Structures are given as C-alpha cells and as structure tokens.
Amino acid sequence: DGGITQSPKYLFRKEGQNVTLSCEQNLNHDAMYWYRQDPGQGLRLIYYSQIVNDFQKGDIAEGYSVSREKKESFPLTVTSAQKNPTAFYLCASSLWEPGVEADTQYFGPGTRLTVL
C-alpha cells in the first residue's frame, strides 16, 4: 500500500537531548513537509523540501533541522535549542509542479513528542 509512515508514534525525551523523528513515503512524491500541531493553533510549517538535497525553512524553523538525502525520506531533528518541543508532529508529502495548482498534501499518522 502507498502511503506515509512516521515513527515512532509516541516519543519521550529529556530536556537537553536532541531527538530525530522519521518520515518515509512510497508515493513517489517530490515534495515533503513537516508541521507542528498545538491545541488551538492549527498546523504550522517547520520545514519543507521540494527536491532531494534541498529544503527551505517554514514559519517556525528555529530549533529544528532536517535533511533530504533520499526522495523517500525526510527526517526531522528536534534540537535542544527548541524551547517548547512538546507537540504533535505531522509529516506530509505531495507532487511538485511549479507554477501549477497547489497539489494535495497527504499526511502521515503523526508523532507525539513529550519532553520530560
């Protein structure tokens, strides 16, 4: 089945530790995205990547880092510099056709990160 997988589902971290969230897709999509979701705030874009080996900051990139070494994978690292990392993190992917209509983003099941 085609889709997006995120692991782990739940993650606990001590303050001061970096942690990496996994996101893999087998939809052959060019673009991938990371969002953070907090109650009452909707989804906020952290980073996005339209092509392998390239990525751009979103609206709340501080304290986060990403890599895009393979088309299928877009891991997110939450660093110790992120002041309030406890949140629900969602990965998404889409086709990428510059100048054409906005393509539908398909979402993974999410990872809930809790900092202890």
Next chain:
Amino acid sequence: AQSVTQLGSHVSVSEGALVLLRCNYSSSVPPYLFWYVQYPNQGLQLLLKYTSAATLVKGINGFEAEFKKSETSFHLTKPSAHMRDAAEYFCAAGGATNKLIFGTGTLLAVQP
C-alpha cells in the same frame, strides 16, 4: 499575507442535523482551498479540494463546500450529521508554491 480564518473553534450538532463549518480566506487572488479532517491522534485526511473547476465541491463522507469569491468563503456542509463525523476539521489555502496556510481548526461534536 494569506490567512485562513475558521469561525467557531467548537461546534456541536445533534445527530441528523445540518453541519456547517465556516472558513474565510484572505488573499489577493483566489487560492486553492482544502478541507481536511483529523480524528484523535491521527494524521489529516483530505475531505475535498477547490481548484476553480466548479464552485460547489463534493467530497468524501457526504461533505461538500461552496466557494464564494464575493464573500471570500469556503464553508463546509453536510445535510445530516452522523456520530462518526465527530472530529476536528481544518480549512487550508494554498497557491502555486504548494505551501498551505491552515486555519486553527473546528472541533465538531455530534450529540445523540
């Protein structure tokens, strides 16, 4: 800057009643508009998408939305609510850059 406003963070309806979830966008050009649904502790699932082909868009699970340029609105409706419709609903707007701007969400409760 583009923005999306969802009026009403919580909406409660009785089973069988009309569902109306409101979404307004702010954009100098009509954007591409989406409605997503999220069940607890899950990712977002696409309900429907507006791409200018038709102003009335039909989606999954009996939902539909009407694009009204004069009102800059894209409200989501369903004629008869079912218990399984209880979830959080997000409106989003995007352009040719593929970046989506999300509203803050509306939590729909369905009372028996």
